[in-house]
Every structure is written in structure tokens, then in C-alpha cells.
Amino acid sequence: MPTDVPASLPAYYFPDATPHYSKGGLGRNAVDVLSLIDILKKRQIAVRILNLGIDTSGAGGRLFLLLLAGFAEFERNIIRERIMAGLDVARAKGKRPGRRSTLSPEKTA
Secondary structure, three states: OOOOOOOOOOOOOOOOEEEEOOHHHOOOOHHHHHHHHHHHHHOOOEEEEOOOOEEOOOHHHHHHHHHHHHHHHHHHHHHHHHHHHHHHHHHHOOOOOOOOOOOOHHHHO
């Protein structure tokens, strides 16, 4: 397998189009998705996401995929912010979030 293509794409996905059933496997953020699409475009390979009807061989499909990737990244960041805010509230109330220690204070010293 070529070194410029991520290992998440199996070797048998190299016809002129790679079929995917969801956009989740293409990258962790919009930049990853865009760079993967660029790499595949240089090899004259289009990505088609079957359940969403997206085909990156055209400009509209590429734009739509990039918008979806941007929204997914935004959603992950919102979730992370909410978790951090919840942990801060718990610490302010005197709670210690996380797993309890298995060792007693005497054994850790």
C-alpha cells in the first residue's frame, strides 16, 4: 500500500471510486477528511458515501462532505466543552471525579 494513503483504507479500495457507508471512517476532523480527499483525487479516485448520496468527483459533493466533517468536528468540541464544564462544577462542589484509588493513603506514601 502506498505511504501517502492512510492505513484505514484497505488495499482493495483502489478502483476509480471508493465506496463508504458513512463519513465517520474518513477522518477525525475536517482537515483529515480534506487531506484524504486530496490524496485520493491526485490518484484520480473519487469517494462515494452510499447512505448519504455524496460523490466527491464533483465540487458539490466535496463541499457537502467538508461541511459534514466540519459539523462533526464542531459537535465533538461542544461535547468536550460540556464534559470539562461538568467536571469543573463537580470539583467546585468538592467531589473528585474519576476512578477511586485502589490503594489506601498509607500504601501510596
